[in-house]
Protein backbone atom coordinates (compact mmCIF):
# COMPACT_ATOMS: atom_id res chain seq x y z
CA UNK A 416 0.00 0.00 0.00
CA UNK A 417 1.15 3.53 -0.79
CA UNK A 418 2.26 5.60 2.20
CA UNK A 419 3.00 9.28 2.74
CA UNK A 420 6.35 8.05 4.11
CA UNK A 421 7.38 6.56 0.72
CA UNK A 422 10.37 8.46 -0.74
CA UNK A 423 10.35 10.88 2.20
CA UNK A 424 13.24 9.61 4.37
CA UNK A 425 13.32 12.64 6.69
CA UNK A 426 9.62 12.32 7.52
CA UNK A 427 9.90 8.51 7.79
CA UNK A 428 12.78 8.95 10.26
CA UNK A 429 10.63 11.04 12.62
CA UNK A 430 7.66 8.64 12.42
CA UNK A 431 10.00 5.69 12.99
CA UNK A 432 11.30 7.41 16.13
CA UNK A 433 7.67 7.60 17.34
CA UNK A 434 7.32 3.86 16.68
CA UNK A 435 10.56 3.16 18.60
CA UNK A 436 9.38 5.21 21.59
CA UNK A 437 5.94 3.53 21.48
CA UNK A 438 7.75 0.21 21.94
CA UNK A 439 9.65 1.56 24.95
CA UNK A 440 6.40 2.81 26.52
CA UNK A 441 4.89 -0.66 26.24
CA UNK A 442 8.04 -2.37 27.56
CA UNK A 443 8.13 -0.03 30.54
CA UNK A 444 4.54 -0.88 31.48
CA UNK A 445 3.45 2.71 30.91
CA UNK A 446 1.03 1.89 28.06
CA UNK A 447 -1.76 -0.45 29.12
CA UNK A 448 -4.36 -1.03 26.41
CA UNK A 449 -4.59 2.26 24.45
CA UNK A 450 -2.97 4.30 27.24
CA UNK A 451 -0.97 7.35 26.23
CA UNK A 452 -0.61 9.31 23.03
CA UNK A 453 2.02 10.99 20.86
CA UNK A 454 1.83 13.81 18.32
CA UNK A 455 4.63 15.36 16.28
CA UNK A 456 4.64 18.54 14.22
CA UNK A 457 5.74 17.44 10.74
CA UNK A 458 5.03 20.72 8.92
CA UNK A 459 8.72 21.15 7.99
CA UNK A 460 8.56 17.96 5.86
CA UNK A 461 5.45 18.95 3.92
CA UNK A 462 5.98 19.41 0.16
CA UNK A 463 3.60 20.54 -2.60
CA UNK A 464 2.46 16.97 -3.21
CA UNK A 465 1.40 16.58 0.45
CA UNK A 466 -0.27 20.01 0.38
CA UNK A 467 -2.34 18.79 -2.59
CA UNK A 468 -3.50 15.57 -0.90
CA UNK A 469 -7.28 15.51 -0.51
CA UNK A 470 -9.00 15.03 2.84
CA UNK A 471 -9.89 11.42 3.66
CA UNK A 472 -12.12 12.37 6.61
CA UNK A 473 -14.87 14.83 7.44
CA UNK A 474 -13.87 18.22 8.79
CA UNK A 475 -13.64 17.73 12.56
CA UNK A 476 -13.60 20.40 15.25
CA UNK A 477 -10.60 20.50 17.62
CA UNK A 478 -12.77 22.03 20.37
CA UNK A 479 -10.59 25.10 20.70
CA UNK A 480 -9.08 27.71 18.35
CA UNK A 481 -5.30 27.63 17.95
CA UNK A 482 -4.14 30.53 15.75
CA UNK A 483 -0.49 29.44 15.39
CA UNK A 484 -1.45 26.11 13.80
CA UNK A 485 -2.87 27.45 10.54
CA UNK A 486 -1.70 25.15 7.73
CA UNK A 487 0.29 22.91 10.08
CA UNK A 488 0.51 19.12 9.74
CA UNK A 489 0.80 16.57 12.56
CA UNK A 490 1.35 12.85 12.86
CA UNK A 491 -1.00 11.69 15.65
CA UNK A 492 -1.50 8.38 17.42
CA UNK A 493 -5.03 7.11 16.75
CA UNK A 494 -7.59 7.10 19.53
CA UNK A 495 -8.07 3.67 21.08
CA UNK A 496 -4.94 2.41 19.32
CA UNK A 497 -2.30 0.49 21.29
CA UNK A 498 1.31 1.70 21.66
CA UNK A 499 2.47 -1.89 21.26
CA UNK A 500 0.76 -2.02 17.85
CA UNK A 501 1.93 1.45 16.84
CA UNK A 502 5.50 0.29 17.56
CA UNK A 503 5.22 -2.08 14.60
CA UNK A 504 2.70 -0.34 12.36
CA UNK A 505 2.82 3.44 12.93
CA UNK A 506 0.73 4.34 9.87
CA UNK A 507 -2.03 1.87 10.72
CA UNK A 508 -2.31 3.06 14.32
CA UNK A 509 -1.90 6.75 13.62
CA UNK A 510 -2.49 9.27 10.84
CA UNK A 511 -1.45 12.62 9.43
CA UNK A 512 -3.81 15.57 9.90
CA UNK A 513 -3.92 19.04 8.30
CA UNK A 514 -5.13 21.99 10.38
CA UNK A 515 -7.61 24.05 8.38
CA UNK A 516 -7.55 27.82 7.91
CA UNK A 517 -10.12 28.43 10.68
CA UNK A 518 -7.45 27.09 13.12
CA UNK A 519 -10.26 25.27 14.90
CA UNK A 520 -10.71 22.12 12.81
CA UNK A 521 -8.73 19.47 10.94
CA UNK A 522 -8.97 16.79 8.29
CA UNK A 523 -7.04 13.52 8.01
CA UNK A 524 -4.94 13.32 4.83
CA UNK A 525 -2.89 10.09 5.15
CA UNK A 526 -2.43 7.12 5.14
CA UNK A 527 -5.81 5.88 6.39
CA UNK A 528 -8.72 7.61 8.16
CA UNK A 529 -7.49 6.70 11.67
CA UNK A 530 -9.22 9.07 14.10
CA UNK A 531 -6.61 11.01 16.15
CA UNK A 532 -6.15 10.62 19.90
CA UNK A 533 -8.86 11.84 22.27
CA UNK A 534 -6.20 14.06 23.89
CA UNK A 535 -5.85 16.09 20.68
CA UNK A 536 -7.02 19.34 22.40
CA UNK A 537 -4.09 19.10 24.85
CA UNK A 538 -1.54 18.03 22.25
CA UNK A 539 -2.46 20.69 19.71
CA UNK A 540 -2.68 23.36 22.42
CA UNK A 541 0.87 22.46 23.44
CA UNK A 542 2.12 22.70 19.83
CA UNK A 543 0.28 26.03 19.43
CA UNK A 544 1.98 27.31 22.59
CA UNK A 545 5.43 26.10 21.47
CA UNK A 546 5.16 27.72 18.03
CA UNK A 547 3.95 30.93 19.71
CA UNK A 548 7.09 31.19 21.80
CA UNK A 549 9.38 30.39 18.84
CA UNK A 550 10.43 27.01 20.28
CA UNK A 551 12.16 24.36 18.14
CA UNK A 552 10.27 21.59 19.99
CA UNK A 553 8.29 19.35 17.65
CA UNK A 554 7.08 16.48 19.85
CA UNK A 555 4.47 15.97 22.54
CA UNK A 556 4.09 12.80 24.62
CA UNK A 557 1.44 11.71 27.11
CA UNK A 558 2.00 8.43 28.97
CA UNK A 559 0.99 6.57 32.17
CA UNK A 560 4.15 5.79 34.24
CA UNK A 561 3.09 3.81 37.31
CA UNK A 562 5.63 5.30 39.73
CA UNK A 563 5.04 8.97 38.85
CA UNK A 564 1.24 8.59 38.83
CA UNK A 565 1.34 6.85 42.22
CA UNK A 566 3.20 9.86 43.64
CA UNK A 567 0.32 12.16 42.65
CA UNK A 568 -2.01 10.19 44.96
CA UNK A 569 -0.16 11.76 47.92
CA UNK A 570 -1.39 15.32 48.60
CA UNK A 571 1.88 16.80 49.93
CA UNK A 572 3.55 15.86 46.62
CA UNK A 573 1.09 18.09 44.73
CA UNK A 574 2.48 21.30 46.24
CA UNK A 575 4.54 23.34 43.79
CA UNK A 576 8.02 21.87 43.14
CA UNK A 577 7.90 19.34 46.00
CA UNK A 578 8.22 16.50 43.46
CA UNK A 579 10.65 18.49 41.30
CA UNK A 580 13.08 18.86 44.20
CA UNK A 581 12.56 15.35 45.56
CA UNK A 582 13.11 13.69 42.17
CA UNK A 583 16.07 15.92 41.28
CA UNK A 584 17.76 14.97 44.55
CA UNK A 585 17.62 11.19 43.94
CA UNK A 586 20.42 11.10 41.29
CA UNK A 587 22.35 13.98 39.67
CA UNK A 588 21.32 13.18 36.08
CA UNK A 589 17.64 13.91 36.69
CA UNK A 590 18.18 17.65 37.04
CA UNK A 591 20.76 17.58 34.22
CA UNK A 592 18.31 15.98 31.77
CA UNK A 593 15.02 17.38 33.07
CA UNK A 594 16.29 20.85 34.00
CA UNK A 595 12.93 22.63 34.11
CA UNK A 596 11.46 20.16 36.63
CA UNK A 597 7.97 18.72 36.92
CA UNK A 598 4.81 20.85 36.91
CA UNK A 599 1.63 19.67 38.64
CA UNK A 600 -1.85 19.95 37.16
CA UNK A 601 -4.79 19.22 39.50
CA UNK A 602 -7.12 16.50 38.26
CA UNK A 603 -9.18 17.41 35.18
CA UNK A 604 -11.38 15.29 32.93
CA UNK A 605 -9.25 13.39 30.34
CA UNK A 606 -9.44 14.84 26.80
CA UNK A 607 -11.11 18.06 28.01
CA UNK A 608 -10.30 21.58 26.82
CA UNK A 609 -9.92 22.52 30.55
CA UNK A 610 -7.10 19.97 30.82
CA UNK A 611 -5.52 21.45 27.66
CA UNK A 612 -5.68 24.99 29.06
CA UNK A 613 -4.23 23.97 32.43
CA UNK A 614 -1.44 22.10 30.62
CA UNK A 615 -0.27 25.05 28.52
CA UNK A 616 -0.38 27.35 31.55
CA UNK A 617 2.21 25.06 33.21
CA UNK A 618 4.33 24.72 30.03
CA UNK A 619 5.42 28.33 30.53
CA UNK A 620 7.57 27.02 33.36
CA UNK A 621 8.02 23.27 32.72
CA UNK A 622 8.70 20.86 29.84
CA UNK A 623 7.15 17.97 31.78
CA UNK A 624 3.90 18.14 33.73
CA UNK A 625 1.91 15.63 35.79
CA UNK A 626 -1.81 15.22 35.22
CA UNK A 627 -2.89 14.31 38.78
CA UNK A 628 -3.95 10.64 39.10
CA UNK A 629 -3.72 10.19 35.32
CA UNK A 630 -0.30 10.53 33.71
CA UNK A 631 2.50 12.70 32.50
CA UNK A 632 2.82 15.06 29.55
CA UNK A 633 6.18 16.05 28.08
CA UNK A 634 7.36 18.17 25.18
CA UNK A 635 10.74 18.01 23.45
CA UNK A 636 12.81 18.69 20.34
CA UNK A 637 11.79 15.27 19.09
CA UNK A 638 9.95 12.32 20.60
CA UNK A 639 13.18 10.77 22.00
CA UNK A 640 13.88 13.99 23.88
CA UNK A 641 10.37 14.06 25.35
CA UNK A 642 10.64 10.37 26.33
CA UNK A 643 14.09 10.78 27.93
CA UNK A 644 12.83 13.48 30.29
CA UNK A 645 10.01 11.25 31.54
CA UNK A 646 12.43 8.31 31.76
CA UNK A 647 14.88 10.13 34.06
CA UNK A 648 12.02 11.32 36.30
CA UNK A 649 10.69 7.76 36.49
CA UNK A 650 14.19 6.50 37.38
CA UNK A 651 14.27 8.93 40.30
CA UNK A 652 10.79 7.83 41.40
CA UNK A 653 12.04 4.21 41.34
CA UNK A 654 15.04 5.10 43.52
CA UNK A 655 12.71 6.83 45.99
CA UNK A 656 10.31 3.86 46.08
CA UNK A 657 13.11 1.30 46.36
CA UNK A 658 14.59 3.17 49.32
CA UNK A 659 11.17 3.29 51.00
CA UNK A 660 10.71 -0.43 50.33
CA UNK A 661 14.08 -1.09 52.00
CA UNK A 662 12.61 0.60 55.06
CA UNK A 663 14.23 4.04 55.08
CA UNK A 664 13.55 7.55 53.82
CA UNK A 665 16.18 8.34 51.15
CA UNK A 666 18.49 11.18 52.26
CA UNK A 667 18.62 12.80 48.82
CA UNK A 668 21.49 14.93 47.54
CA UNK A 669 22.24 17.88 49.81
CA UNK A 670 21.46 21.49 48.85
CA UNK A 671 25.22 22.03 48.35
CA UNK A 672 25.50 19.02 46.04
CA UNK A 673 22.48 20.22 44.02
CA UNK A 674 23.94 23.72 43.76
CA UNK A 675 27.36 22.38 42.73
CA UNK A 676 25.89 20.35 39.86
CA UNK A 677 23.54 23.18 38.80
CA UNK A 678 26.61 25.39 38.29
CA UNK A 679 28.76 22.62 36.75
CA UNK A 680 26.05 21.64 34.23
CA UNK A 681 25.03 25.27 33.62
CA UNK A 682 21.39 24.55 34.53
CA UNK A 683 18.69 27.22 34.76
CA UNK A 684 17.58 27.19 38.43
Ligand code: 13P
Nearest residue numbers: 449451452494495532533
Ligand atom coordinates in the same frame (compact mmCIF):
# COMPACT_ATOMS: atom_id res chain seq x y z
P1 13P B 1 -6.38 7.71 23.21
O1 13P B 1 -6.48 6.23 22.94
O2 13P B 1 -7.58 8.46 22.72
O3 13P B 1 -5.07 8.27 22.68
O4 13P B 1 -6.40 7.93 24.79
C1 13P B 1 -5.47 7.35 25.66
C2 13P B 1 -5.24 8.15 26.89
O5 13P B 1 -4.27 7.94 27.56
C3 13P B 1 -6.21 9.22 27.26
O6 13P B 1 -5.70 10.04 28.27
Ligand code: ZN
Nearest residue numbers: 450451629630
Ligand atom coordinates in the same frame (compact mmCIF):
# COMPACT_ATOMS: atom_id res chain seq x y z
ZN1 ZN C 1 -4.08 9.12 29.45
